[in-house]
Amino acid sequence: MKIAVCAKQIPDPATPYELDPEHHWIVRPDDQILDDTDRYGVEIGLQLAEASEGSVTLFSMSPAGNLQGIRQALAMGADKAVIVSDPALKGSDALVTAKVLARAIQQEGFDLVIAGTESTDGSAGVLPQQLSELLEVPALTFAKAVEHDGDTIRIHRQTPDGYDEVEATLPAVLTVTAGVVEPRYPTFKGIMQAKQKPVEQLTAADLGFDATEVGAAGSAQYVRSVTPVPARQAGEIVEDDGEAYRKILEVLEQAKVV
């Protein structure tokens, strides 16, 4: 099985995000990390590849930076990476990003494309579905368990109060929820090998895009204003001395819920 895994590099969520004052885009440092959400996709991709003597290629669109995010996914065991990186792509919305990734994936060829359900920094939550429509394949979305049997992929699809068993045949797109598997930690050997693995870097033009079709120019939405939301006032903080439950009781009484 030829597996394409979407892997987004994002600024470390443990650091405060900054917006550039002109366009209000997230400032992307050189040392972006792998979106934690995509570690699940990488893990599922590796498991499916191991079971089918297949391969895993990572696809990512973002400033390449020092590539540490992509190296993280390569160190887990992915075979290679294709990164679309171009100043012209700055300001791309989900639809444009989907178009770019679709073309890169198509150029490489695929049986299965795996993505997360939503990115940690953007959380548009629609890119994989856009990819599936662009690639003209079925989408098995919100999987919390994945099985495969030859050309058939079957998932447990998360529903509001349980799950549906759903299946489709390849080629297809699959999106996985966090918690679907326990992503493996890179081994020392994996980390060393990752340094040698092929990372192909493409520009928008390499994929046949005109500069007006991508980036902010190609995106039909833009941030017009950003204003701080008045912060909720923090209230009283008490240290529990064994009696703090009384405070809680008081608040419940004042709220007339007991």
Add this chain to the structure above:
Amino acid sequence: MKVWVFSEEHHGRPAASTLELLAKAREYGEATVFHVGPGGDAVFDELGDHGAAEVHHLDPGATLPAAPAAAALADLVGDAKAVLFGMGNLDRDVAGRLSVRMNRPVASNALDVISEDEGQAVVTEILGGTLRVVKAITADDPAIVIVRSKAFTAEPVGGSAPTVVPVAMPDVGHSGAVRVLERHEEPSEGPDLEAAEIVVSGGRGLGDAERFTIVNELAELLGGAVGATRAVVDAGWVPYSLQVGQTGKTVKPKVYLAAGISGAMQHVVGMKDSSIIIAINKDPEAPIFGIADLGVVGDVHQVLPKLIEALREREG
């Protein structure tokens, strides 16, 4: 101008998000529904009661209908003003595909849609609800918008039964070949999380699945609903239906009690509009204290048993 609402049903009634979207749609234009599901008079009448004049109905049977639904919608909506979706999984599947079919962007996580001289825009909040963003849509209508739960308040307006137009499943070839083999429902107990006046939520700080049950005990005693963080859901302690946050439910109860929850941005967006927030966490630096009306720095397994005992005594 037509404003379309993507509609689904849940236990034989329109989904909560559908009715919320209708409240906006009927004020924003001519509310028109695209309904996916078995349908039936009870569902259609309730949609009418909430202001839908016309319901286009697609019954997908045992197909996961994202691709055919998007194809049918693309044919129907023409140059309507907007197509509104909820945050549900099928909503997102259809919105994404519709966006490609119509070559229009999707505006996600919207709290409102507004119409201005320059065109339409959506209002959203980013970075854990700390910044309010106005995003202008420059594409031709319709605007394709995914709206967060509880952005609008559902309210029946006494509308009459709508005109129902059956929609045939379009043949979209391989893209549409997704089969639903079986549905599994986990039984839920207690009051509805999204409607409850009191929500008692637990996080990883509860320790393990067994010790989490103290949250259930307290919720039951207060007549409230149980909520949880994604960390707890991912660990398998409680089902996904209890998850509060960005990728779970949005709640706005009178009282939200957060036990052993750090207060990550993605959790906070789902509960920050609760009237009163009480937090118990042993880490005085936990971000949840930044939004709590009452913060107790302490061990949940010390504080909660005493609270439960005191409540029991009151009840006598």
